[in-house]
Amino acid sequence: MEKRIKAHTVINQLVQDHYCRALSAKKNGEMVGWCTSNFPQEIIETMGLTVVYPENHSATLAARQEALPLCGHAEAIGYSNDICSYAKVNLGYLDQVGDQSLHIPLPDYLLCCSNICNQLMKWYENIAQELHIPMIFIDIPFNTDYETDNIRLQYIKTQFYDAIKELEKITGKVFNEDKLKQVMRISNEVGKAWNRISDYACHQPSPFSGTDLFVYMGAAVCIRGREETRDAFYVLLEELEEAVRVNKSKCRYDQKYRILYEGICCWPALLRIATSMALYGMNIVGAIYTNAYGIEYNSLDEMIKAYTCVPNAVNFEKALDMRLAEIDKKHCDGALVHMSRSCKVWSGILYELTRKIEEKTGTPTIFFDGDQADPQNFSEAQYDTRIQGFYEVMKG
Amino acid sequence: MHCEERMEKFKAIATNPRKQLDYYLSQGKKVIGCFPLYTPDEIVYASGMIPFGIWGAECKVSKAKRYYPAYICGILQTNLELGLQGALDGLSGVLITVLCDSLKCAGQNWELGVPQIEMIPVIHPQNRQSEAGKQFLVAQYQKILCKMEEISGEKIKAEDLRAAIKIYNAHRSVMREFAELASVYPKDISAKYRNYVIKSGYFMDKAEHVKLVRELIISFKDIPAKKFKGVRVVTTGIIADSENLLEILNENRICIVADEIAHESRQFRVDVSEEGEPLESLASQFCDMYGCSTLIGGKIRRGEYIKKLVQKNNADGVIVFMTKFCDPEEYDYPMIKKTLDEAGIPTLLIEVDKQVRNYEQARTSIQTFAEILRQ
Numbered sequence: 001m002e003k004r005i006k007a008h009t010v011i012n013q014l015v016q017d018h019y020c021r022a023l024s025a026k027k028n029g030e031m032v033g034w035c036t037s038n039f040p041q042e043i044i045e046t047m048g049l050t051v052v053y054p055e056n057h058s059a060t061l062a063a064r065q066e067a068l069p070l071c072g073h074a075e076a077i078g079y080s081n082d083i084c085s086y087a088k089v090n091l092g093y094l095d096q097v098g099d100q101s102l103h104i105p106l107p108d109y110l111l112c113c114s115n116i117c118n119q120l121m122k123w124y125e126n127i128a129q130e131l132h133i134p135m136i137f138i139d140i141p142f143n144t145d146y147e148t149d150n151i152r153l154q155y156i157k158t159q160f161y162d163a164i165k166e167l168e169k170i171t172g173k174v175f176n177e178d179k180l181k182q183v184m185r186i187s188n189e190v191g192k193a194w195n196r197i198s199d200y201a202c203h204q205p206s207p208f209s210g211t212d213l214f215v216y217m218g219a220a221v222c223i224r225g226r227e228e229t230r231d232a233f234y235v236l237l238e239e240l241e242e243a244v245r246v247n248k249s250k251c252r253y254d255q256k257y258r259i260l261y262e263g264i265c266c267w268p269a270l271l272r273i274a275t276s277m278a279l280y281g282m283n284i285v286g287a288i289y290t291n292a293y294g295i296e297y298n299s300l301d302e303m304i305k306a307y308t309c310v311p312n313a314v315n316f317e318k319a320l321d322m323r324l325a326e327i328d329k330k331h332c333d334g335a336l337v338h339m340s341r342s343c344k345v346w347s348g349i350l351y352e353l354t355r356k357i358e359e360k361t362g363t364p365t366i367f368f369d370g371d372q373a374d375p376q377n378f379s380e381a382q383y384d385t386r387i388q389g390f391y392e393v394m395k396g
Numbered sequence: 397m398h399c400e401e402r403m404e405k406f407k408a409i410a411t412n413p414r415k416q417l418d419y420y421l422s423q424g425k426k427v428i429g430c431f432p433l434y435t436p437d438e439i440v441y442a443s444g445m446i447p448f449g450i451w452g453a454e455c456k457v458s459k460a461k462r463y464y465p466a467y468i469c470g471i472l473q474t475n476l477e478l479g480l481q482g483a484l485d486g487l488s489g490v491l492i493t494v495l496c497d498s499l500k501c502a503g504q505n506w507e508l509g510v511p512q513i514e515m516i517p518v519i520h521p522q523n524r525q526s527e528a529g530k531q532f533l534v535a536q537y538q539k540i541l542c543k544m545e546e547i548s549g550e551k552i553k554a555e556d557l558r559a560a561i562k563i564y565n566a567h568r569s570v571m572r573e574f575a576e577l578a579s580v581y582p583k584d585i586s587a588k589y590r591n592y593v594i595k596s597g598y599f600m601d602k603a604e605h606v607k608l609v610r611e612l613i614i615s616f617k618d619i620p621a622k623k624f625k626g627v628r629v630v631t632t633g634i635i636a637d638s639e640n641l642l643e644i645l646n647e648n649r650i651c652i653v654a655d656e657i658a659h660e661s662r663q664f665r666v667d668v669s670e671e672g673e674p675l676e677s678l679a680s681q682f683c684d685m686y687g688c689s690t691l692i693g694g695k696i697r698r699g700e701y702i703k704k705l706v707q708k709n710n711a712d713g714v715i716v717f718m719t720k721f722c723d724p725e726e727y728d729y730p731m732i733k734k735t736l737d738e739a740g741i742p743t744l745l746i747e748v749d750k751q752v753r754n755y756e757q758a759r760t761s762i763q764t765f766a767e768i769l770r771q
Contacts, residue, residue, distance in 0.1 A: 078730030122727035158528035348501025
């Protein structure tokens with residue numbers, strides 16, 4: 001019990017430190033960047049840059065029920081209700097910083113990678129234009145092929161080094177190949193540790209509650225190239241190992257049903273989801289969203305390839321294989337599918353993807369409508385009815 | 397033939413694309429569907445096949461609902477609907493880009509739902525200012541070229557590509573000329589007919605379209621422009637081809653003096669160099685494109701470009717035709733609005749949707765806008 005608090009506390013503290021570091025850097029006159037969550041962070045760590053991740057900031061505010069006024073403000077300044085709610089929260093925040101419980105410093109430059117979606121490019125380009133700051137951009141186009149070919153690899157690799165040159169000019173900091181190797185080693189260890197944590201859910205019962213992974217992923221997003229993150233994940237791994245050894249899960253209820261969570265986390269309703277899981281004896285043992293940050297590689301080329309294989313950048317066949325592998329590995333009894341209103345690139349293939357999952361595995365699935373940050377797109381009544389129906393189906 | 401009769405010909409083609417498709421198929425031609433935007437039609441043309449634009453249709457969506465949630469734009473919903481209903485059968489392939497998040501899904505859903513028409517991906521780079529971006533695109537175009545050779549059974553030679561580029565440049569040029577003509581003859585070329593002339597080009601062999609548009613322009617040569625007391629606007633957006641909506645512009649004596657619509661003049665903005673390696677030239681043209689919501693960067697920002705169009709054409713205001721659920725446009729809108737507001741240019745936002753035919757609410761807004769601009 002004591003150890004559980006320790007890992008949880010350590011990880012949370014690391015994320016808090018990350019935000020504090022950025023705020024004090026800004027206060028001390030250092031340049032601070034805003035960065036998309038699957039930008040090759042190895043560049044940032046190697047150059048010793050200070051950045052924050054607006055997607056994580058938006059998610060945190062959404063989980064704390066602070067997103068709604070910011071979404072409203074973004075709409076008031078002309079943005080459509082239809083755009084990504086992470087963007088809405090951030091653009092609202094940028095225009096009118098208020099009394100939020102978590103703050104980020106305003107950026108001096110932007111780091112954007114298109115492997116997550118195209119909306120990020122538009123969102124960041126608007127900020128660059130509004131604030132008259134540079135935007136360093138690495139384009140990783142959507143891959144309609146299963147594998148990453150050399151043409152794509154070369155295009156991205158060139159941009160990787162172009163981005164470094166631009167950053168050296170902007171920040172005055174120097175890039176060092178030896179340091180990159182060291183950062184890659186550490187990042188790889190963090191990625192491996194993150195995947196091992198996730199794989200502990202293969203045990204029956206799973207030694208932890210799946211919704212905890214959504215909480216821990218803040219560290220995997222914001223500080224996945226640092227030794228302290230690796231060490232904190234090792235602490236968690238020890239705890240999980242011990243939990244398995246004594247057969248005592250951190251998930252306090254009887255886990256009757258093992259669930260694959262499909263889609264982006266519905267942050268505004270995370271508590272409700274966790275409560276409903278407990279009510280029906282379900283536990284999330286697999287999630288594609290959290291897996292996105294378990295980036296492993298053995299070389300620079302492999303690292304670049306890994307960034308081309310994040311969930312929204314791959315074709316349908318590969319996306320399906322990711323789900324089938326997860327269902328198989330984690331012995332899932334059902335898939336809970338979140339249609340995030342904000343994320344078109346994810347939601348736009350989910351109907352067919354879910355049908356194929358059912359067809360190939362016989363696993364029951366259930367949809368619910370929600371959103372990664374805008375609480376207006378989540379209906380408690382619909383969710384409750386659907387989850388109850390899901391339970392009835394699995395109960396048989 | 398009078399210019400009215402000529403324009404009816406464009407209307408007949410623009411409002412019945414299937415007839416055109418059947419016509420080409422009956423001639424033994426192969427036809428390739430081209431989704432929005434920036435498909436390399438010149439490569440298709442060089443193979444002897446006909447590039448055929450697919451930018452949605454005013455139809456009810458039923459089967460496509462199995463694939464898309466409701467918040468994907470009507471262009472892509474109805475494109476898939478057409479494919480699923482078999483309304484595009486006969487096409488030998490369809491080029492689908494990944495220029496927005498919904499287009500990424502469109503290609504994947506098409507492949508799964510419409511297996512009888514092969515999906516050929518068009519992957520554009522977004523880092524267009526770098527040589528690496530351009531070379532990435534050349535490699536993508538090379539893949540498409542091989543695919544076109546495979547489908548057509550014809551080897552595409554450099555001179556075939558050059559000839560295609562020449563015809564497409566001639567088409568861009570004549571369409572720019574036509575857009576200017578339409579601004580001079582608003583009483584003869586209404587917004588609706590202006591659109592028929594442009595839209596028909598998507599369903600025709602470009603050489604034939606060039607010929608028809610040239611003849612139309614010539615037919616206006618000796619006709620004096622009638623005095624126009626209405627309102628002059630610049631339009632912007634992805635597409636504005638709803639007959640009912642364009643009729644409302646006409647009713648309110650609104651003339652489109654220039655457009656910045658993706659489906660219209662944006663396609664004719666940048667020519668392809670007729671010198672050098674053809675695939676390099678085609679890639680350069682894409683890299684030189686600017687002021688488009690689906691692309692980042694570019695030499696002129698879209699808001700600035702629209703502002704210049706307004707000034708150059710002495711327009712009274714701008715109508716933004718916002719395609720419902722089009723996030724690239726939704727990100728551009730506040731930035732465009734800001735630029736135009738700062739320049740004192742009035743704007744009107746009208747939401748458009750392929751599944752909507754009744755624009756009564758828009759009618760009121762357009763009417764009010766026109767009245768304000770007349771004052």
